[in-house]
Amino acid sequence: MNSAHTQHDGTGSITPPSPTAPADQQACTAPTVAAGRRYQPRVDLIESDDEWLLVADVPGATSDGIDVRFEDGLLTLQARVAARSFGGPKFARREYGVGDFVRSVRFGDAVDPDGIVAEYDRGELVVHLPKAASLKPRTIQVRAG
Template sequence: MVLRRWEPFRELEAATRRMERLMDEVFRPSRLFWHIHEPWVPAVDVHQERDKVVVRANLPGVSPDKVEVSFQDNVLTIEGEVKEEREVKEEDYLLRERAYGSFSRSITLPAGLDTDKAEAHYENGVLTITIPRLPEAQRKSIKVRVGKTVEGATV
């Protein structure tokens, strides 16, 4: 027989986790009708390169002519709409996870971008927006010299 030390706090933590999972299940909107309760927000990736910032947004099922991209200061806004297909009656769905309707996503971008030269490209349900940096905003490297500095000159 193996003796185990009783740890009341471990049991309390486990009970708390079980209770949280139970509450999540009880109060979570039905998976069948989740789209009624939550607005659709497209997933977005933003990365920077030395001379530009690139934004990629997943917009599956969105017609490119239903997408609007705008800038105000350093905030990029992507808006659009996914039209609902009325081929199936609501009561005939067994599971419905695809989102429909209007969406809007705003992203704060770093300063120093030339939004007048931004380009947007849509392919295979992915919107790619490329925003070049302003020339003065590009990072410059300077060489570090070793030695003493006397009145601005290195000796």
């Protein structure tokens, strides 16, 4: 099991993973589940030479309930998750709540908005964001003098 986690510092910036505080052991202050709760999906953000790859876990969503928007440099993912019945108020075990997933990532002008492509399969949303041309590595032609 890869237990790589990143910490949640509440400021919106990326903090490096902390080996001393695995996310599993962090207290969650959320009380009980209420209808209409929204959740932040877990994400991976990977950079290659040509693109950013954002992968989000949105289990329970269907492809027609997914909305990916890019506006003013801000990418926002929304995935609707239909309410489902858990057979009564008493759970023998409850480790997650069911609700829509929402998360945003600011890319600024680092991406080419026209080339953004998203795909969804088996509860995973994958967004490809091509880098803006100015950020891609380029070959410089050296002419003989």
